[in-house]
Amino acid sequence: MRPTVLSLARRHRRLTGVLFAVALGAAYLGVLRPLRVLGAEAVALPLFEAVGTPRAEGFDLVARPGSADVYAFPEGTLTTGLTEDEMAAVARWSSPAGALFVLPAMFLIAAFPLRRYWLLWLGSHLAVGAGALGVFVIGLGGAGWAFSLYSFSQTYVLETISLAIPLLLWLAGRAEEAADPPVVVHPTPAVGEAA
Amino acid sequence: MELGARKGRGDILPLPDAPSPMNTAQQLLQSHRSLALFLAKMLAAYAVWFILYDLWLLPDGRLDLWLSTVAATWTADVLHLVGVGAVAEGRTVFTHAAGIEIVDGCNGLSALSLFVGFVLAYPGAWARRALFIPMGLAVIVATNVVRCASLLLISGWRPDLFESVHGFHALFVFYVVIFGLWVAWTHVGERPAEPALA
Numbered sequence: 001m002r003p004t005v006l007s008l009a010r011r012h013r014r015l016t017g018v019l020f021a022v023a024l025g026a027a028y029l030g031v032l033r034p035l036r037v038l039g040a041e042a043v044a045l046p047l048f049e050a051v052g053t054p055r056a057e058g059f060d061l062v063a064r065p066g067s068a069d070v071y072a073f074p075e076g077t078l079t080t081g082l083t084e085d086e087m088a089a090v091a092r093w094s095s096p097a098g099a100l101f102v103l104p105a106m107f108l109i110a111a112f113p114l115r116r117y118w119l120l121w122l123g124s125h126l127a128v129g130a131g132a133l134g135v136f137v138i139g140l141g142g143a144g145w146a147f148s149l150y151s152f153s154q155t156y157v158l159e160t161i162s163l164a165i166p167l168l169l170w171l172a173g174r175a176e177e178a179a180d181p182p183v184v185v186h187p188t189p190a191v192g193e194a195a
Numbered sequence: 196m197e198l199g200a201r202k203g204r205g206d207i208l209p210l211p212d213a214p215s216p217m218n219t220a221q222q223l224l225q226s227h228r229s230l231a232l233f234l235a236k237m238l239a240a241y242a243v244w245f246i247l248y249d250l251w252l253l254p255d256g257r258l259d260l261w262l263s264t265v266a267a268t269w270t271a272d273v274l275h276l277v278g279v280g281a282v283a284e285g286r287t288v289f290t291h292a293a294g295i296e297i298v299d300g301c302n303g304l305s306a307l308s309l310f311v312g313f314v315l316a317y318p319g320a321w322a323r324r325a326l327f328i329p330m331g332l333a334v335i336v337a338t339n340v341v342r343c344a345s346l347l348l349i350s351g352w353r354p355d356l357f358e359s360v361h362g363f364h365a366l367f368v369f370y371v372v373i374f375g376l377w378v379a380w381t382h383v384g385e386r387p388a389e390p391a392l393a
Contacts (some may be wrong), residue, residue: 152242163373172220
């Protein structure tokens with residue numbers, strides 16, 4: 001019987017995992033990274049500029065070309081020609097699914113090439129990103145504490161999701177393997193065969 | 196089946212209920228509730244730290260200054276060990292070719308808190324946790340010292356590479372080390388007791 005692609009992938013699971021991880025990394029660089037930049041320039045910046053509260057008018061918003069970030073500077077900082085120094089920004093919004101998505105996703109796809117964890121992963125990062133977008137809008141338009149909440153979501157929340165869940169999945173996957181190891185068939189000596 | 200019963204050549208069957216790092220993870224992933232509870236514990240620890248840091252420790256500045264100064268001093272010491280002349284002055288370390296300042300965001304404090312949060316949330320014996328946390332903190336501080344030393348060397352040798360290596364280091368080095376420490380904790384924290392010999 002001719003081996004199918006799936007049976008080959010199962011047989012060479014480690015190699016398949018590494019190949020998928022490399023492919024995912026390449027897809028990130030080729031597709032997702034430009035989409036993140038587009039998300040900052042074409043979605044987040046217009047949305048933030050549309051926030052029309054008095055507090056929001058106190059910020060100058062900048063999306064640098066080729067960057068997936070939008071910076072909120074205190075009003076006047078840029079027009080005085082002083083700086084676009086990141087340190088002067090009150091807050092920085094970053095498009096979701098950045099490095100904290102792609103690195104754990106590559107790890108997950110390398111460890112479990114035939115499971116769709118990485119897709120679930122992308123979904124969870126996009127969900128957190130959507131929530132964080134709303135929180136940033138609140139920070140921009142209404143309440144300063146929301147910027148702190150946004151900062152928390154982009155550091156500890158993302159780090160918790162991105163490091164702890166892959167670790168649990170990996171440990172659980174190893175437990176499954178240990179409980180149900182791959183069957184190895186040893187040739188049985190024929191009756192009467194010399195030992 | 197008895198503990199230690201042998202199957203085939205030399206492999207001991209595990210007890211069905213024997214705790215191991217792997218089935219603890221399986222238990223946490225078993226239901227949305229157990230996973231949510233675990234994540235909530237972690238995030239609660241981080242939230243307490245975040246608020247404490249933002250409201251008190253950051254404005255106070257002493258913890259950051261102390262950690263940055265220690266990192267700068269030890270960076271100079273490490274460079275001396277490898278035969279590079281270096282001087283530390285407060286948060287700043289110099290060689291004959293370059294200098295770096297270890298600012299608040301670069302002293303590894305957030306990495307320390309990230310490490311501790313998981314160890315507090317993941318099941319394990321408190322006595323082992325009390326030993327493991329200081330050891331892990333020491334490993335992260337040592338990692339940061341090596342990182343600062345290599346960054347200082349790079350800034351003297353190839354200043355154009357500094358920014359990219361600085362970003363790379365912050366992301367990869369700390370995360371890889373923290374991930375490794377977390378893996379270690381899943382094995383150390385709930386290691387089953389050795390069976391008593393009959």
